[in-house]
Amino acid sequence: MSDSQVLRDSLVVKACHRTLSLESGPLIMGVVNVTPDSFYDGGRFGDPGAAVEHAARLIEEGADLLDIGAESSRPGSDPIAPEEELRRLLPVVKQLGRRVSVPLSVDTTKAAVAERALDEGATLINDITALRGDPHMGALVAKTGAGVVLMHMQGNPKTMQQAPRYADVIGEVARFLADRMQAALDIGMDPKQILLDPGIGFGKNLDHNLAILAHLEAFVTLGRPILVGVSRKAFIGQVLDRPVEDRLLGTAAAVALAVFQGARVLRVHDVAAMRDVVRMAEAIKRTANSQSE
Numbered sequence: 001m002s003d004s005q006v007l008r009d010s011l012v013v014k015a016c017h018r019t020l021s022l023e024s025g026p027l028i029m030g031v032v033n034v035t036p037d038s039f040y041d042g043g044r045f046g047d048p049g050a051a052v053e054h055a056a057r058l059i060e061e062g063a064d065l066l067d068i069g070a071e072s073s074r075p076g077s078d079p080i081a082p083e084e085e086l087r088r089l090l091p092v093v094k095q096l097g098r099r100v101s102v103p104l105s106v107d108t109t110k111a112a113v114a115e116r117a118l119d120e121g122a123t124l125i126n127d128i129t130a131l132r133g134d135p136h137m138g139a140l141v142a143k144t145g146a147g148v149v150l151m152h153m154q155g156n157p158k159t160m161q162q163a164p165r166y167a168d169v170i171g172e173v174a175r176f177l178a179d180r181m182q183a184a185l186d187i188g189m190d191p192k193q194i195l196l197d198p199g200i201g202f203g204k205n206l207d208h209n210l211a212i213l214a215h216l217e218a219f220v221t222l223g224r225p226i227l228v229g230v231s232r233k234a235f236i237g238q239v240l241d242r243p244v245e246d247r248l249l250g251t252a253a254a255v256a257l258a259v260f261q262g263a264r265v266l267r268v269h270d271v272a273a274m275r276d277v278v279r280m281a282e283a284i285k286r287t288a289n290s291q292s293e
C-alpha cells in the first residue's frame with residue numbers, strides 16, 4: 001500500500017453502518033453527561049429531557065458527533081451498577097437515535113450497556129479501559145462493527161491520580177495504544193473501527209499531561225485517528241490557577257495545539273467556541289503542511 005493510501009485510510013472511521021470521514025478536517029465530539037457528578041457539568045443534564053435538549057444545542061453549535069456518558073470517570077469516582085447506568089443512559093440514546101443524524105458515541109466500559117446502546121442507534125463505543133474493563137466488550141465491538149475509542153489510563157478512576165508514575169510517559173502510552181490496537185485486531189476488528197486516545201488526566205500528573213500534549217506526533221504515527229479530551233480538565237486549572245468554570249481559554253490553547261499536531265477528534269464541552277478554534281488551527285496546519293511539501 002502506498003503512503004498516501006495509508007494516510008487516507010487513517011482518516012476513515014467505520015462505525016456500524018456509518019463511515020465517518022476525517023479528511024476535510026478534525027471532528028468535534030460534543031460531551032453529553034447524563035450524570036449527577038461529572039467534574040464540570042454533573043447534575044445539569046441528569047434529566048433525559050434536559051440531556052436531549054443539550055445534545056440538540058451542541059449539534060446546532062456544530063458538533064460532528066456526540067459522546068453520551070452516564071458514569072463519571074473523574075478522579076476518585078466509584079463505578080456504578082450496569083442497571084443504574086442503563087437507567088440514566090437509555091432514554092437519552094433512544095430519543096437522540098430517533099431525533100438526530102450525527103453519530104452517537106457512548107462512553108461506557110460495560111458490554112451490556114454498550115450492547116443496549118448500539119441497539120438503540122449508537123454506533124461508537126468510547127471505552128476508557130481500551131477493552132480491558134469487560135471481557136465481553138471486544139467481541140461485541142468486533143461483531144457489531146461499531147467504532148471504538150481505545151484510551152490509555154494508568155490504574156482506574158478511583159485511584160488513578162494518587163501517584164501516577166512513568167519512566168517514559170510518551171513511550172509507555174504509545175506502546176500501550178499499539179498493544180491494545182493489536183489485541184483488537186486479533187479478535188477480528190477492522191482497523192478502520194479504531195480511534196486512539198492518550199487519555200489526558202487518566203493516571204497522569206501535570207508534567208505527564210503536558211508531555212503528551214507536546215508530543216502528540218508519537219501517537220499520530222500509530223496510524224489511526226487520535227482523539228484528545230482536554231476540555232476544562234484539572235491540568236488546565238493547575239497551569240492557570242483557575243476553577244473549572246474559567247478554563248475555556250486554557251482549553252482553547254490546548255485544543256489548538258492538539259489540532260496543529262494532528263489530533264483528528266476533539267472531545268469538548270464547549271462546542272461553539274471550540275469549533276472556531278479547531279477550524280483556525282486546522283487552516284494554519286494545512287498551510288504549514290503545504291509549504292513543507
Ligand code: HH2
Pocket residue numbers: 031033035037038039040041069071072073074107126127128149151197199200227228229230267
Ligand atoms: N475524558 C472524560 C471522560 N471520557 N473519554 C475519552 N476517550 N477521552 C477523554 O479524555 C475522556 C473520556 C472526562 O470528562 P467528562 O466526561 O466531562 O467528565 P466525567 O468523567 O466526570 O463525567
